[in-house]
Amino acid sequence: MKIGIIGAGSMGSGLGKFWAQKGHQLMFSYSRDATKLQKVAEAIGSNATIGTPTEAVQFADVVLLSVPYGVIQDALQAAGSLDGKILFSCVNALLPDMSGMAAGTTTSAAEEIAKLAPGARVVEALPLFAEVLNSPSQRFGDQIAVVF
Numbered sequence: 761m762k763i764g765i766i767g768a769g770s771m772g773s774g775l776g777k778f779w780a781q782k783g784h785q786l787m788f789s790y791s792r793d794a795t796k797l798q799k800v801a802e803a804i805g806s807n808a809t810i811g812t813p814t815e816a817v818q819f820a821d822v823v824l825l826s827v828p829y830g831v832i833q834d835a836l837q838a839a840g841s842l843d844g845k846i847l848f849s850c851v852n853a854l855l856p857d858m859s860g861m862a863a864g865t866t867t868s869a870a871e872e873i874a875k876l877a878p879g880a881r882v883v884e885a886l887p888l889f890a891e892v893l894n895s896p897s898q899r900f901g902d903q904i905a906v907v908f
């Protein structure tokens with residue numbers, strides 16, 4: 761599968777690493793410093809390239825949105841049309857210092873993202889800490905961490 765990744769931080773690069781190991785092709789995008797994207801793609805290897813958010817969407821069968829809640833509007837504007845695309849979001853609607861919810865308690869990150877990308881099929885998942893995702897084994901003792 762071709763997966764376009766918008767936001768190549770802890771979550772985007774961590775998930776990308778697993779998907780590349782399973783043979784999926786990746787395009788990383790959306791950074792304030794393109795050299796960071798290049799380093800992430802190089803660390804993953806030949807299954808990974810970089811591009812703009814628009815290029816990542818056009819490339820992708822599935823798009824991962826993995827950016828802080830505060831920049832979802834900017835990231836989705838940069839992505840262009842997501843009509844008909846599966847938009848897989850791991851965005852939490854948290855304040856930057858994680859002291860509370862950035863969107864109140866009557867909506868959710870997924871609902872706000874769906875409003876910003878009305879043609880996309882939005883799926884919100886992955887309540888998993890990046891520390892676990894990026895740990896050597898993803899194990900707690902002899903148990904493997906489960907990701908829904």
Ligand SMILES: NC(=O)c1ccc[n+]([C@@H]2O[C@H](COP(=O)([O-])OP(=O)(O)OC[C@H]3O[C@@H](n4cnc5c(N)ncnc54)[C@H](OP(=O)(O)O)[C@@H]3O)[C@@H](O)[C@H]2O)c1
Pocket residue numbers: 766767768769770771772790791792793796797826827828829831850851852853854886887888889890891
């Ligand atoms: N970390 C976790 O354990 C975890 C778990 C579940 C869900 N989540 C959610 O997943 C999403 C991503 O989290 P993360 O931990 O991967 O974050 P992160 O490491 O900070 O990555 C965010 C990415 O967004 C990019 N970005 C581009 N423009 C930005 C801007 N103006 N401001 C901030 N970042 C910008 C950053 O690129 P540059 O820095 O290169 O510009 C970076 O690659 C968040 O919504 C978070 O709540 C995180």
